[in-house]
Amino acid sequence: MRRWLANAWGKPRFLLLFTLAYFAWSLVPILVAIRFSFNEGRSRSTAQGWSTRWYWSDPDLSVRNDPDLIGALSQSLTLAAIAVAVTVPLGVALAVGLTRWRGRVATASRFGSMIPLVTPEIVMGVALLLVFVHVFGFIPLGTEAQAIGHVTFSLAFVLIIVRGRLLSIGPEYEEAARDLGASPLQSLRLALLPLLVPAVVASAIIVFAISMDDFVVSAYLSAGAATDTVPVRIYSTGRTAPTPALNALASLTLGVTILIALVLFVVWRLVRRRRGAEDPTAEAFAA
Amino acid sequence: MSERPRERGRHSLLWPGLALPGIVWLCLFFLVPFYVVLGVAFGTVDPLFLTPQPEWNPLRWDPHAFEFVWEGLASGGGFRTVFLRTFAYVAIAVAISLAIAYPVAYYVARFGGRFKGLLLAGLVAPFLISYLMRMLAWINLLQEDGWVNAVLMWVHVLDTPRTWLDGRASSVILGLVYGYVPFMILPLYAFLDRVDRSLLEAARDLGASRFHAFRLVTLPLSTPAILAGCVIIALPMFGDYYTPDLLSGSPNTSLLGNQIDLYIRGGQQVPVGAALVVCLMLLLAVFMAYYLYATARAERRLGR
Numbered sequence: 001m002r003r004w005l006a007n008a009w010g011k012p013r014f015l016l017l018f019t020l021a022y023f024a025w026s027l028v029p030i031l032v033a034i035r036f037s038f039n040e041g042r043s044r045s046t047a048q049g050w051s052t053r054w055y056w057s058d059p060d061l062s063v064r065n066d067p068d069l070i071g072a073l074s075q076s077l078t079l080a081a082i083a084v085a086v087t088v089p090l091g092v093a094l095a096v097g098l099t100r101w102r103g104r105v106a107t108a109s110r111f112g113s114m115i116p117l118v119t120p121e122i123v124m125g126v127a128l129l130l131v132f133v134h135v136f137g138f139i140p141l142g143t144e145a146q147a148i149g150h151v152t153f154s155l156a157f158v159l160i161i162v163r164g165r166l167l168s169i170g171p172e173y174e175e176a177a178r179d180l181g182a183s184p185l186q187s188l189r190l191a192l193l194p195l196l197v198p199a200v201v202a203s204a205i206i207v208f209a210i211s212m213d214d215f216v217v218s219a220y221l222s223a224g225a226a227t228d229t230v231p232v233r234i235y236s237t238g239r240t241a242p243t244p245a246l247n248a249l250a251s252l253t254l255g256v257t258i259l260i261a262l263v264l265f266v267v268w269r270l271v272r273r274r275r276g277a278e279d280p281t282a283e284a285f286a287a
Numbered sequence: 288m289s290e291r292p293r294e295r296g297r298h299s300l301l302w303p304g305l306a307l308p309g310i311v312w313l314c315l316f317f318l319v320p321f322y323v324v325l326g327v328a329f330g331t332v333d334p335l336f337l338t339p340q341p342e343w344n345p346l347r348w349d350p351h352a353f354e355f356v357w358e359g360l361a362s363g364g365g366f367r368t369v370f371l372r373t374f375a376y377v378a379i380a381v382a383i384s385l386a387i388a389y390p391v392a393y394y395v396a397r398f399g400g401r402f403k404g405l406l407l408a409g410l411v412a413p414f415l416i417s418y419l420m421r422m423l424a425w426i427n428l429l430q431e432d433g434w435v436n437a438v439l440m441w442v443h444v445l446d447t448p449r450t451w452l453d454g455r456a457s458s459v460i461l462g463l464v465y466g467y468v469p470f471m472i473l474p475l476y477a478f479l480d481r482v483d484r485s486l487l488e489a490a491r492d493l494g495a496s497r498f499h500a501f502r503l504v505t506l507p508l509s510t511p512a513i514l515a516g517c518v519i520i521a522l523p524m525f526g527d528y529y530t531p532d533l534l535s536g537s538p539n540t541s542l543l544g545n546q547i548d549l550y551i552r553g554g555q556q557v558p559v560g561a562a563l564v565v566c567l568m569l570l571l572a573v574f575m576a577y578y579l580y581a582t583a584r585a586e587r588r589l590g591r
Contacts, residue, residue: 012394012398012497015390015393015394015398016394016398018390018391018394019390019391019394019395019406022387022391023406023409025465026409026412026413026465026468026469027409027412029421029424029425029427029428029465030416030420030421030424032424032427032428032434033420033423033424033427036427043432044426044427044430045427045428045430045431045432045433045434046432046433046434090308090309090312091309093305093306093308093309094305094306094308094309094310096302096305096306097302097303097304097305097306097307097309098302098306098309100302101302101303101305101306105303106302106303106306109306109310111579111583112313112318113309113310113313114579114582115317115575115579116313116317118518118519118522118571118574118575118578118579119522119568119575120522120523120525120526120527120544120567120571121523121526122526122527122528122544122547122548122564122567123324123526123564123567123568124317124320126324126547126551126560126561126564127317127320127321127323127324127564128316128320129551130320130323130324130327130341130557130561131316131319131320131323134323134326134327134339134341135319135323148316149316151312151316152312152313152316152317155309155312155313159309160582163586164586167586184301185301188301209414209415212417213414213417213418215417215418215419215529216526216529220551230417230419230420231417231418231419231420234417234419234420234422234423235419235529235532235533238419238422238423238426238533239426239452239533239536246423247423247427250417250419250420250423253417253420254415254416254417254420257415257416257417258415261415
């Protein structure tokens with residue numbers, strides 16, 4: 001074994017096997033869940049023929065015909081769309097402001113804005129629930145409160161991505177624009193924003209994905225079955241669901257998420273190629 | 288030239304102005320909610336309607352809820368078991384996650400070769416699959432007539448089907464590892480991918496075996512990344528309540544998150560739930576600070 005490990009020049013084969021086993025373990029359960037969603041019968045644990053019954057044709061229980069299921073999907077997509085539309089501009093402005101603005105207040109705000117990233121979701125869910133019940137009574141639980149929650153926890157991700165890009169661009173382009181006579185706002189709009197486009201698109205992908213994924217905040221701020229998202233639906237009926245329609249709902253949501261993320265990804269590739277810039281966004285995010 | 292000073296003045300207001308909406312947002316929906324948690328935790332409960340009465344004035348704070356938690360932490364108390372269980376589950380799950388994440392990240396970073404793009408897509412894929420759907424997948428598999436039992440009986444590990452979803456610590460820990468390990472692999476990968484190859488080559492040239500080069504160069508270099516990876520998955524695990532609910536549903540595997548959920552949404556003792564949230568935050572403060580500090584340091588490197 002020792003000699004085999006010390007094998008000097010070949011690729012370590014046991015690591016390859018380990019990695020392949022990881023990928024199998026990580027993806028096969030999902031494929032199995034998708035497979036059960038196409039079951040002919042009602043079982044969610046054994047294969048029983050193939051049909052699209054639980055997606056489409058069952059008159060009461062399919063995703064299409066059960067208002068709770070299709071409602072959950074539309075609620076998830078609504079919240080994700082609002083989250084992207086609000087968080088991305090808010091986060092980009094915050095990132096640009098906090099990166100270029102020097103001083104003690106800026107440093108403190110920069111540090112403070114990152115705290116949501118490391119706060120366990122249940123803490124944020126409880127805090128937001130209590131604030132909407134006891135202080136901001138004029139904001140009702142349901143879509144409004146959920147959307148505010150989603151913006152709050154995704155802001156830090158936009159901040160990381162855009163800040164990573166800003167730090168690698170440096171202030172030189174704006175300074176050049178200023179020297180050539182542009183006003184501060186013009187230099188921001190004409191020199192900096194175009195350079196930030198890849199980071200903006202990357203932020204949109206991330207915000208969309210984490211909003212679709214969120215469970216705790218959506219559950220705590222839900223006003224009842226009508227504002228349940230897909231993850232909340234899975235939580236409340238996952239153990240007891242009588243049919244594979246829940247699998248169908250989850251698979252459908254996954255399909256929609258991947259589709260939208262893919263479209264945004266293609267956009268990202270296109271703008272990045274057009275800018276021709278090296279982009280450290282992904283690494284900055286991962287770190 | 289005469290315009291310059293005035294413009295500078297405006298310039299210096301531009302950046303705070305840009306940051307302002309975001310800062311106001313975070314104050315309203317992050318800072319204020321925290322104060323409300325404190326207010327509720329130190330507040331009282333309406334004797335008639337059992338609704339919490341927050342106390343906004345710190346001078347009149349009532350530590351009743353914290354005393355309740357403190358008594359529960361005494362030996363034999365209910366919270367003590369839950370706290371210890373939470374620590375144990377998180378520690379085991381993080382250790383298993385690291386044992387899985389490091390080799391995978393290391394292989395993809397160093398030996399991915401021309402399949403690197405594909406492998407990376409596989410590492411990112413779980414991020415697009417909702418956590419709850421991944422738990423649902425395991426609920427399907429772990430049913431009594433599910434495929435896990437079928438496979439285990441086929442290879443004769445089990446003679447009769449086992450009920451996996453009935454309060455088993457192993458199922459909950461499996462769920463935690465399965466759910467959070469992708470969040471550890473990606474940062475580890477990002478770090479290992481950047482490790483300077485020439486350092487490894489130097490070690491090999493000086494006679495180190497591949498294993499020694501790894502142990503003496505790569506491993507020590509990656510210690511901060513390992514710590515950051517452990518922290519970033521441990522933090523959400525400490526607040527998790529849905530994994531035990533879905534994969535066990537029994538009080539035998541109840542975690543800190545389950546207790547918070549129970550007290551906050553159970554209705555009658557909301558201040559205790561809020562007090563538990565405060566305790567959780569105090570407990571995790573060190574980890575959170577460490578992670579933020581590590582991120583800031585990485586950013587400074589990037590900015591240079």
